[in-house]
Amino acid sequence: MRSRMRHAAAATAAILVIGTTTAYAAVDPPTYSDALDPGASVTITKTVTTPEVLPQPDIVLLVDRTGSMGGAITNVKANMATIVSTVEAAQPDAQWAVASYCDVGEPDPFLLHSDLGADTTATVAAVNSIRLCGGGDEPEAQLNALWEIGDTGDAVAFRPDSSRIVVWFGDAPGHDPSLGHTEADATSSLVDAGATVLAVSVGADRLDATGQATRITDVTGGALYSGVDAGDLADTILAGITALPVEVGATTTCDPGLSATLDPATRTVTSGDAASFSETITVAADAEQGATLGCQVAFTLNGTPAGDGFVQTVSVDVNDVTPPVVACEQGPNPSGNYPRGGNADGFFMVTASDNVDGAVEVWVDDTGSDALFGAYADGTTFKITQAPGATPKATPFVGAVDWKLRLKGDALMTVTDAAGNTATALCEVPPKG
Numbered sequence: 001m002r003s004r005m006r007h008a009a010a011a012t013a014a015i016l017v018i019g020t021t022t023a024y025a026a027v028d029p030p031t032y033s034d035a036l037d038p039g040a041s042v043t044i045t046k047t048v049t050t051p052e053v054l055p056q057p058d059i060v061l062l063v064d065r066t067g068s069m070g071g072a073i074t075n076v077k078a079n080m081a082t083i084v085s086t087v088e089a090a091q092p093d094a095q096w097a098v099a100s101y102c103d104v105g106e107p108d109p110f111l112l113h114s115d116l117g118a119d120t121t122a123t124v125a126a127v128n129s130i131r132l133c134g135g136g137d138e139p140e141a142q143l144n145a146l147w148e149i150g151d152t153g154d155a156v157a158f159r160p161d162s163s164r165i166v167v168w169f170g171d172a173p174g175h176d177p178s179l180g181h182t183e184a185d186a187t188s189s190l191v192d193a194g195a196t197v198l199a200v201s202v203g204a205d206r207l208d209a210t211g212q213a214t215r216i217t218d219v220t221g222g223a224l225y226s227g228v229d230a231g232d233l234a235d236t237i238l239a240g241i242t243a244l245p246v247e248v249g250a251t252t253t254c255d256p257g258l259s260a261t262l263d264p265a266t267r268t269v270t271s272g273d274a275a276s277f278s279e280t281i282t283v284a285a286d287a288e289q290g291a292t293l294g295c296q297v298a299f300t301l302n303g304t305p306a307g308d309g310f311v312q313t314v315s316v317d318v319n320d321v322t323p324p325v326v327a328c329e330q331g332p333n334p335s336g337n338y339p340r341g342g343n344a345d346g347f348f349m350v351t352a353s354d355n356v357d358g359a360v361e362v363w364v365d366d367t368g369s370d371a372l373f374g375a376y377a378d379g380t381t382f383k384i385t386q387a388p389g390a391t392p393k394a395t396p397f398v399g400a401v402d403w404k405l406r407l408k409g410d411a412l413m414t415v416t417d418a419a420g421n422t423a424t425a426l427c428e429v430p431p432k433g
Contacts (some may be wrong), residue, residue, distance in 0.1 A: 039285035046279040052242040052272035053090040054163035063100040064170025071230035079234035096125035101145035102133035106329035109141040150189025169200040173209040197222040248275040254295035257287030290356035320419035324354040328416040328427040331381040334399030368409025386431040
């Protein structure tokens with residue numbers, strides 16, 4: 001993604017206000033909770049608002065210091081303190097480095113005036129120390145300078161996980177090769193460093209006369225500003241830093257049995273804008289019922305963790321959809337013996353269990369009336385008689401038999417778990433006179 005401006009319409013650097021990116025939730029919604037069945041999924045809209053200035057920025061100012069750049073450099077010198085303070089208001093951990101280039105065959109074709117640091121005074125002093133060189137005719141030695149800044153040249157000590165931005169401005173194309181380094185070398189060095197290049201062509205569009213600036217900013221995911229007047233350079237630099245393309249993605253970590261996926265997987269927007277995704281949260285068919293599962297979705301900006309405010313948490317209660325188990329089995333008589341040859345005397349034991357709940361209650365419905373008895377625990381033993389002409393009744397019994405039930409019909413054992421799933425078992429009792 002590349003933006004091109006013939007005449008940069010930036011606000012005055014002294015009054016440009018950048019919204020702070022610290023201590024706010026960039027993810028909407030930052031949390032999501034739900035209850036889902038095993039095998040079910042839900043899709044929600046997830047919006048990530050990117051900061052105007054990328055987090056933990058390591059910004060390298062690369063200056064064409066050839067003779068024709070005097071007015072542009074004077075403009076930056078006059079406004080550098082404002083540029084730094086405005087960026088730091090948005091990202092207090094911003095660091096700056098200052099480098100410059102001249103032409104091949106001259107002393108110091110590449111200079112690192114200051115490595116990355118957070119000292120505004122030192123950064124301003126480094127910019128103020130830049131002195132013009134001759135430069136001669138076009139082209140200049142910027143390809144070597146870009147190679148030096150990148151990973152292969154290793155002239156700049158970038159921090160781990162920093163947002164690496166090279167702000168390059170000049171008014172002439174570059175030698176290819178330059179001090180032995182081709183455009184491909186410079187581009188590869190910058191890509192390997194993870195650097196995004198913001199290029200500003202001062203005056204006529206000579207910086208990009210051969211397409212070098214276009215190609216380099218395209219490959220590094222940066223932007224090119226063309227036809228910028230020397231007096232507008234500082235404003236354009238500040239406006240460009242706050243309007244860089246940023247690729248929003250995410251790294252997702254979920255408990256087993258839960259997943260969260262984004263569609264699309266990444267989205268590229270201008271820094272300060274919002275990126276929207278469809279997020280699908282899925283519970284596996286074999287997920288543990290009754291469990292609470294979670295995901296953490298950590299959003300990235302240009303592949304780098306975005307930090308606090310860019311993390312979403314997902315919590316899903318897996319519904320219990322499995323009915324409990326209940327059975328009516330032959331039980332012991334009061335002496336603890338199990339009669340053989342059938343169950344004519346009506347001794348029963350009820351067993352009940354559930355896949356989630358530790359214990360479930362058993363209720364007894366009289367199929368011959370509206371009588372209901374309970375609740376009873378798993379393993380309760382009964383003496384059940386069927387007396388159609390008598391009043392249903394439940395009384396404690398003796399020995400190994402816990403209860404005696406007198407019913408008009410059979411005993412329908414019913415168990416309902418905490419999730420509302422129900423199971424029944426019928427204890428069929430021969431009627432007695």
